[in-house]
Amino acid sequence: VVGQQRGNEEPGRDRVTIRQVAQAAGVSVATVSRVFAGSAAVSSDLTGRVLRAAEALGYTPNVLAQSLAIGRSKVVGILVPNLANPHFYILIKRILHEAERDGYRVIVADSDENVAAEKALGVSLLQRTDGLILGAPRARRSDLRELVDRGKPVVVVNRAVDDPALSTVVIDSFDAMRQLAVHVADLGHRNVVYLHGAAGSWQEKERARAARGLRRRGVQVTEIRCGATLEDGHRVTGQVLDTGCTAVLAPNDLAAIGVISGLTERGLRVPEDMSVTGFDDIPFSRFVSPPLTTAFTPQEDTGAAAWQVMAGLLDGKRPGTRLTIAAEPVFRASTAAPRAS
Amino acid sequence: VVGQQRGNEEPGRDRVTIRQVAQAAGVSVATVSRVFAGSAAVSSDLTGRVLRAAEALGYTPNVLAQSLAIGRSKVVGILVPNLANPHFYILIKRILHEAERDGYRVIVADSDENVAAEKALGVSLLQRTDGLILGAPRARRSDLRELVDRGKPVVVVNRAVDDPALSTVVIDSFDAMRQLAVHVADLGHRNVVYLHGAAGSWQEKERARAARGLRRRGVQVTEIRCGATLEDGHRVTGQVLDTGCTAVLAPNDLAAIGVISGLTERGLRVPEDMSVTGFDDIPFSRFVSPPLTTAFTPQEDTGAAAWQVMAGLLDGKRPGTRLTIAAEPVFRASTAAPRAS
DNA sequence: TTGTAAGCGTTATCAT
DNA sequence: ATGATAACGCTTACAA
Numbered sequence: 103v104v105g106q107q108r109g110n111e112e113p114g115r116d117r118v119t120i121r122q123v124a125q126a127a128g129v130s131v132a133t134v135s136r137v138f139a140g141s142a143a144v145s146s147d148l149t150g151r152v153l154r155a156a157e158a159l160g161y162t163p164n165v166l167a168q169s170l171a172i173g174r175s176k177v178v179g180i181l182v183p184n185l186a187n188p189h190f191y192i193l194i195k196r197i198l199h200e201a202e203r204d205g206y207r208v209i210v211a212d213s214d215e216n217v218a219a220e221k222a223l224g225v226s227l228l229q230r231t232d233g234l235i236l237g238a239p240r241a242r243r244s245d246l247r248e249l250v251d252r253g254k255p256v257v258v259v260n261r262a263v264d265d266p267a268l269s270t271v272v273i274d275s276f277d278a279m280r281q282l283a284v285h286v287a288d289l290g291h292r293n294v295v296y297l298h299g300a301a302g303s304w305q306e307k308e309r310a311r312a313a314r315g316l317r318r319r320g321v322q323v324t325e326i327r328c329g330a331t332l333e334d335g336h337r338v339t340g341q342v343l344d345t346g347c348t349a350v351l352a353p354n355d356l357a358a359i360g361v362i363s364g365l366t367e368r369g370l371r372v373p374e375d376m377s378v379t380g381f382d383d384i385p386f387s388r389f390v391s392p393p394l395t396t397a398f399t400p401q402e403d404t405g406a407a408a409w410q411v412m413a414g415l416l417d418g419k420r421p422g423t424r425l426t427i428a429a430e431p432v433f434r435a436s437t438a439a440p441r442a443s
Numbered sequence: 444v445v446g447q448q449r450g451n452e453e454p455g456r457d458r459v460t461i462r463q464v465a466q467a468a469g470v471s472v473a474t475v476s477r478v479f480a481g482s483a484a485v486s487s488d489l490t491g492r493v494l495r496a497a498e499a500l501g502y503t504p505n506v507l508a509q510s511l512a513i514g515r516s517k518v519v520g521i522l523v524p525n526l527a528n529p530h531f532y533i534l535i536k537r538i539l540h541e542a543e544r545d546g547y548r549v550i551v552a553d554s555d556e557n558v559a560a561e562k563a564l565g566v567s568l569l570q571r572t573d574g575l576i577l578g579a580p581r582a583r584r585s586d587l588r589e590l591v592d593r594g595k596p597v598v599v600v601n602r603a604v605d606d607p608a609l610s611t612v613v614i615d616s617f618d619a620m621r622q623l624a625v626h627v628a629d630l631g632h633r634n635v636v637y638l639h640g641a642a643g644s645w646q647e648k649e650r651a652r653a654a655r656g657l658r659r660r661g662v663q664v665t666e667i668r669c670g671a672t673l674e675d676g677h678r679v680t681g682q683v684l685d686t687g688c689t690a691v692l693a694p695n696d697l698a699a700i701g702v703i704s705g706l707t708e709r710g711l712r713v714p715e716d717m718s719v720t721g722f723d724d725i726p727f728s729r730f731v732s733p734p735l736t737t738a739f740t741p742q743e744d745t746g747a748a749a750w751q752v753m754a755g756l757l758d759g760k761r762p763g764t765r766l767t768i769a770a771e772p773v774f775r776a777s778t779a780a781p782r783a784s
Numbered sequence: 785t786t787g788t789a790a791g792c793g794t795t796a797t798c799a800t
Numbered sequence: 801a802t803g804a805t806a807a808c809g810c811t812t813a814c815a816a
């Protein structure tokens with residue numbers, strides 16, 4: 103019986119295999135494998151011959167075959183709702199670098215804020231990776247459960263979920279938001295609006311809860327559905343003004359900048375006519391005018407922590423880690439006392 | 444001789460294999476494979492049995508094994524200098540989605556503006572992928588050559604390089620920059636500074652060349668080394684002011700916003716005291732005050748085009764495609780006539 | 785230290 | 801229409 107002749111076509115041109123190197127060096131494939139893995143002791147004589155042969159032939163191991171043989175791909179997946187949000191690309195960027203240091207590659211997927219797509223994307227990602235990092239997932243708990251049930255490490259970022267099979271690292275937005283709210287109240291504002299960000303996001307719920315706390319201080323808090331983008335903030339400016347408020351707490355910097363833009367267009371000034379706070383402290387926030395009062399959410403630290411946890415899981419550690427990183431309010435020029443009226 | 448018992452440990456828990464499904468369904472592995480691939484005709488009787496067995500066992504094909512067998516991984520790589528630049532994540536986001544539609548996954552890597560790392564990252568990426576998309580590479584031509592010599596599709600984005608083995612899709616920045624410069628000259632500015640962006644970038648060279656064109660119109664053009672970030676723009680504000688110019692052409696929106704921020708801090712107003720132009724038209728540019736005069740670089744279209752080219756290459760088409768997409772100036776409020784002095 | 789060969793989970797050829 | 805089975809390129813247990 104003769105085997106088929108495959109892979110000799112143009113695309114994906116046949117690369118040099120371990121067998122050819124072995125033959126050229128006059129050793130067995132096992133020896134070549136050992137030399138490249140540095141796994142077992144090989145006499146320097148053979149090592150030299152192998153290396154020379156490999157060099158001459160331009161051999162590099164086929165990673166796919168290696169992966170299949172050892173049962174790990176050295177690739178992890180990361181799924182985020184929207185790559186275009188600075189929030190996430192800072193996180194991703196850090197994870198990329200941390201993973202690379204440990205010899206891992208990262209497949210990135212973006213669900214485009216589409217909750218329904220999250221699970222399918224997660225499954226697909228898990229098929230070709232050793233583990234999955236979920237950024238701010240809004241999928242149902244049962245869906246998350248199904249993902250982790252596939253037996254591979256899953257770490258959830260920016261959403262608290264009490265499943266013991268899941269490891270999580272979250273930023274505590276509540277306290278920073280509370281401080282921002284108190285700051286505004288202390289400034290003397292009595293009528294503020296809270297803008298709701300991405301519906302269904304856990305972080306969003308935390309922030310809203312913190313903002314509502316203001317009511318206990320006798321401050322009127324109007325809640326307006328907004329969204330998490332520049333356009334969203336810009337769009338709701340009219341509604342905000344209709345409430346007669348003197349301060350607005352935005353769900354993130356993007357929305358805050360959108361609102362400020364809308365205000366400016368109407369000839370209003372920040373903070374003289376309206377105080378505005380953001381959230382996240384994206385790099386822009388320092389450079390817009392006025393510089394934004396916001397909360398710094400350490401996405402880089404979060405990324406580093408997420409990888410740490412993932413690395414542990416990949417290493418066989420038990421899941422269930424719970425990490426919380428605190429956001430910090432940062433006070434800049436977009437908030438001030440309301441006009442004496 | 445007894446084989447080893449592997450993969451029965453905890454991590455990477457053994458998944459159900461095609462063999463188990465075959466056994467459960469009482470058919471051969473070939474049949475199962477056929478059912479899942481839809482490749483050859485299988486009687487509906489057996490198809491049903493296979494599907495049922497697979498369902499019951501929770502079988503999903505091992506993508507790695509598939510890849511090894513068919514010789515393609517259905518994964519492509521993309522390498523960018525800095526994921527944190529809106530410029531790039533818009534591009535990536537589009538490529539992510541286009542690739543996904545075609546059943547491909549994308550491994551993202553970020554060279555952190557480190558030219559030296561580019562080649563090594565490219566090689567590493569090519570090892571586990573079917574093709575590579577290079578975003579604004581600054582690596583030497585010979586290095587690019589080495590990458591494409593590995594026999595897999597390589598498409599270069601945002602850099603013109605005349606190697607016939609390379610396919611490129613670039614944004615023509617020259618003409619848009621020229622128009623921006625002319626616009627400023629027409630407004631009456633006679634002393635302008637051009638800020639240099641990322642050193643070594645092809646796009647940057649194009650823009651600088653366009654800006655210098657102003658000299659032929661009798662406009663004084665001072666060139667200042669700046670960089671491509673918000674901080675860079677902010678940092679050079681003093682130098683800009685020292686030239687006594689009335690307008691500054693920034694290499695991108697980030698730097699422009701940085702300059703405006705520096706100007707504002709010094710109590711100067713844009714555009715009354717200084718006109719400023721950006722480049723790229725990132726989403727922020729519409730929402731800062733004043734809204735930025737800039738050039739729209741269609742990164743989304745570029746992403747779509749890049750994938751188109753890559754898909755063709757993956758399909759066996761010949762390399763060497765040259766695609767050019769024009770940037771378009773967009774005039775907003777950050778430019779105006781200089782103060783009568 | 786080195787070689788032999790089984791096994792990783794598929795696909796695809798060839799024979800039936 | 802099915803089934804055996806070689807092959808994909810590697811790792812590693814075991815024997816020598």
